[in-house]
Amino acid sequence: xxxxxxxxxxxxxxxxxxxxxxxxxxxxxxxxxxxxxxxxxxxxxxxxxxxxxxxxxxxxxxxxxxxxxxxxxxxxxxxxxxxxxxxxxxxxxxxxxxxxxxxxxxxxxxxxxxxxxxxxxxxxxxxxxxxxxxxxxxxxxxxxxxxxxxxxxxxxxxxxxxxxxxxxxxxxxxxxxxxxxxxxxxxxxxxxxxxxxxxxxxxxxxxxxxxxxxxxxxxxxxxxxxxxxxxxxxxxxxxxxxxxxxxxxxxxxxxxxxxxxxxxxxxxxxxxxxxxxxxxxxxxxxxxxxxxxxxxxxx
Numbered sequence: 001x002x003x004x005x006x007x008x009x010x011x012x013x014x015x016x017x018x019x020x021x022x023x024x025x026x027x028x029x030x031x032x033x034x035x036x037x038x039x040x041x042x043x044x045x046x047x048x049x050x051x052x053x054x055x056x057x058x059x060x061x062x063x064x065x066x067x068x069x070x071x072x073x074x075x076x077x078x079x080x081x082x083x084x085x086x087x088x089x090x091x092x093x094x095x096x097x098x099x100x101x102x103x104x105x106x107x108x109x110x111x112x113x114x115x116x117x118x119x120x121x122x123x124x125x126x127x128x129x130x131x132x133x134x135x136x137x138x139x140x141x142x143x144x145x146x147x148x149x150x151x152x153x154x155x156x157x158x159x160x161x162x163x164x165x166x167x168x169x170x171x172x173x174x175x176x177x178x179x180x181x182x183x184x185x186x187x188x189x190x191x192x193x194x195x196x197x198x199x200x201x202x203x204x205x206x207x208x209x210x211x212x213x214x215x216x217x218x219x220x221x222x223x224x225x226x227x228x229x230x231x232x233x234x235x236x237x238x239x240x241x242x243x244x245x246x247x248x249x250x251x252x253x254x255x256x257x258x259x260x261x262x263x264x265x266x267x268x269x270x271x272x273x274x275x276x277x278x279x280x281x282x283x284x285x286x287x288x289x290x291x292x293x294x295x296x297x298x299x
Contacts (some may be wrong), residue, residue: 029245030049034198040097042113043226045103049225055073237288
């Protein structure tokens with residue numbers, strides 16, 4: 001059995017899963033940014049992703065140059081992120097988590113409705129100039145688009161890491177993530193930090209929206225991509241960017257390998273739900289995730 005095992009095919013499946021996992025991580029990072037600073041599970045992230053992709057492709061189809069459409073969409077997403085923080089979440093500060101969650105859930109429908117009202121409901125094709133064709137790397141066939149998406153996602157992660165580690169606002173963000181009350185005590189301006197984080201979440205939504213839109217087409221079901229981020233967050237932890245990256249890689253690899261090697265035993269098609277089984281099992285073993293902050297209750 002071992003002698004007949006096709007190691008090259010295994011590597012191809014594994015690498016394909018890891019590259020898909022990078023795109024899952026990119027969506028999950030949008031959740032982590034908001035959750036770390038405000039404790040809000042931003043369920044509107046999927047709608048923001050859809051709005052970004054739909055705005056960009058609509059501008060391009062209207063004759064706006066690619067670069068100008070990208071800059072305009074980025075400005076719009078930053079404005080949307082700041083507007084959400086100021087008009088919806090800031091007035092709900094210190095409210096119960098379920099209230100904040102319901103607010104973001106309502107926001108997701110509002111944003112989707114606004115996208116439909118402004119841009120219509122038709123499906124758009126999005127071409128980023130990278131064909132989804134196999135490329136041979138060391139004897140292994142890898143999707144050229146997957147490589148491109150992984151490089152872009154890695155660049156986004158590096159950019160965010162540098163920003164939050166070496167800039168004043170980034171250091172303030174880390175302080176707020178560790179302890180909001182201590183950050184307030186030393187004079188940090190929480191509204192400014194929250195606005196910056198929501199703007200960063202808008203940027204992440206734009207990048208993720210363009211990558212997923214190019215792969216799946218820009219349509220309203222694109223907002224459901226956030227559901228793939230939930231198992232990633234469970235594995236990595238809701239408050240860890242590193243956890244989002246590692247969790248995405250684990251989910252991407254496990255679901256691809258499971259589909260290929262054990263999918264036939266379940267009638268096929270297990271890739272769509274296998275990640276949630278992994279997440280459920282992981283919740284029973286380590287509820288805080290691999291890199292999430294552990295909460296210890298005192299008796």
